[in-house]
Amino acid sequence: MKIETVAIVGLGALGILYGHHFTKAIGKDRVRIIVNKERMARYHEQGISFNGEPCDFQYVDETDASLAPADLVILAVKGTQLDEAIETARNQVGPDTTILSVLNGISSEEVIGAAFGGEKVVHCVAQGMDALRTGNDVKSVHIGELRIGLDAPEKQARLDAVAAFFEETGLPHVVEADILHRMWAKFMLNVGVNQVLMVKEGTFRDIHKEGPARELMIAAMREVLPIAQKEGINLTEADLENDLAIIDGLTPLGMPSMRQDGLAKRPSEVELFSGTILKKAKKYGLPAPTNQYLYDQVQAIEAIY
Numbered sequence: 474m475k476i477e478t479v480a481i482v483g484l485g486a487l488g489i490l491y492g493h494h495f496t497k498a499i500g501k502d503r504v505r506i507i508v509n510k511e512r513m514a515r516y517h518e519q520g521i522s523f524n525g526e527p528c529d530f531q532y533v534d535e536t537d538a539s540l541a542p543a544d545l546v547i548l549a550v551k552g553t554q555l556d557e558a559i560e561t562a563r564n565q566v567g568p569d570t571t572i573l574s575v576l577n578g579i580s581s582e583e584v585i586g587a588a589f590g591g592e593k594v595v596h597c598v599a600q601g602m603d604a605l606r607t608g609n610d611v612k613s614v615h616i617g618e619l620r621i622g623l624d625a626p627e628k629q630a631r632l633d634a635v636a637a638f639f640e641e642t643g644l645p646h647v648v649e650a651d652i653l654h655r656m657w658a659k660f661m662l663n664v665g666v667n668q669v670l671m672v673k674e675g676t677f678r679d680i681h682k683e684g685p686a687r688e689l690m691i692a693a694m695r696e697v698l699p700i701a702q703k704e705g706i707n708l709t710e711a712d713l714e715n716d717l718a719i720i721d722g723l724t725p726l727g728m729p730s731m732r733q734d735g736l737a738k739r740p741s742e743v744e745l746f747s748g749t750i751l752k753k754a755k756k757y758g759l760p761a762p763t764n765q766y767l768y769d770q771v772q773a774i775e776a777i778y
C-alpha cells in the first residue's frame with residue numbers, strides 16, 4: 474500500500490501549501506493537481522506562487538481517465554465546494570486509493586465516505602498553519618501539521634501508508650490516538666475564532682485581548698461542549714482551555730480562512746460551524762444562542778455581497 478502518487482483537489486491556501494511542499498520533496502511527476510479546463514487555463518495563465526516562489530505543478534484534467542488512480546487523494550476545498558470537488562476527484566479514486574480531507578469541521582469525512590466508501594477515508598485535521606492567500610499567492614511562515622488517525626481499526630494499513638508518505642516528504646504530522654476528539658477540539662476552535670473574526674472583521678489580535686470579541690468567541694465555543702458529550706465525544710473545559718492556548722499563539726496580524734472569505738466576498742463555511750451546531754442543538758434540545766447570533770450575522774453579511 475505504498476503511496477507513490479498524490480492528487481490534490483483545491484489549489485487555495487492549503488492546496489498550494491501542500492502541493493508546493495510535496496512537489497519540492499518528491500518531484501512533480503508524483504504530484505497531481507486535479508482541475509477542470511477553466512481552472513487549468515487560468516492557473517497556467519496567472520501562475521501560482523508560495524511565499525513569492527513560482528510553483529511548478531503538474532495539472533491533470535479532471536476528465537482524464539487514462540492515468541491509474543492516485544494512491545492518495547487530498548481534498549482541500551471549502552465546505553461549500555465539497556460536492557463539486559468529489560466529482561473532480563472521481564477519476565483519481567480506485568479501490569486502493571486513500572482519501573484525506575483537510576476541510577475544517579466534523580462532517581466532510583462522512584460526505585466523502587458516502588461518495589467513495591468510508592473504508593478509504595483516513596480522518597485528518599489541519600492545524601497550526603498561518604496560510605494567507607492573496608489571489609494565487611500564499612504566504613505562510615508556519616506550515617503547521619496534519620493530525621491523522623483512525624475511526625476504525627481495519628484502516629490501520631492505510632494510516633501507516635499515509636504516515637510513511639509524510640515521513641518520506643518531510644511533512645509535519647502527528648498520528649492521533651483519538652482523532653475524533655482532536656477533530657471536535659479543532660471544530661470548537663473554529664466555531665469561536667473563524668465566526669467571530671468574520672463578524673467582527675478582525676485579526677487574531679482582536680481575540681487575544683480581553684473584551685467583547687474574546688467573550689463572544691468563548692461563549693460560542695462553550696456551546697460545543699454539551700453537544701460533543703451527546704455525540705459521545707468527551708470534550709471538556711480543559712479542551713476549551715487548550716484551544717485558548719492555541720489561539721493565543723496565533724500570529725496577531727493573521728486571520729482565519731473565514732475572515733479571508735469575508736474580505737474576498739466568497740460564500741463562507743458558516744454551515745460547517747454554527748450551521749452544524751444549530752442542527753445538533755435542535756436534535757438534542759440544547760440551547761445555542763451565541764451560535765444563532767453568529768449564524769444570523771454571517772447571513773446578513775453574505776446577503777449584501
Ligand SMILES: NC(=O)C1=CN([C@@H]2O[C@H](COP(=O)(O)OP(=O)(O)OC[C@H]3O[C@@H](n4cnc5c(N)ncnc54)[C@H](OP(=O)(O)O)[C@@H]3O)[C@@H](O)[C@H]2O)C=CC1
Nearest residue numbers: 483484485486487549550554557558561575576577604730
Ligand atoms: N486557510 C487556512 O489557514 C486553513 C484552512 N482550513 C480548511 O481547509 C479547507 C480549505 O481552505 P483554504 O485552502 O483556505 O480554501 P481556499 O478557498 O483558499 O481554496 C479552495 C480552492 O479550491 C479550489 N476548488 C474549488 N472547487 C474545486 C474543484 N471542483 N476542483 C478544483 N479546485 C477546486 C478553488 O479554486 P478557485 O479559486 O479556482 O475557485 C480554491 O482555489 C477549508 O475547509 C478550511 O476551513 C483548515 C486549516 C487552516
Ligand SMILES: CC(C)(CO)C(=O)C(=O)O
Nearest residue numbers: 601602666728729730731
Ligand atoms: C486555525 C485557523 C483559525 C487558522 O489556521 C483555521 O483553522 C482557519 O483559518 O480556518
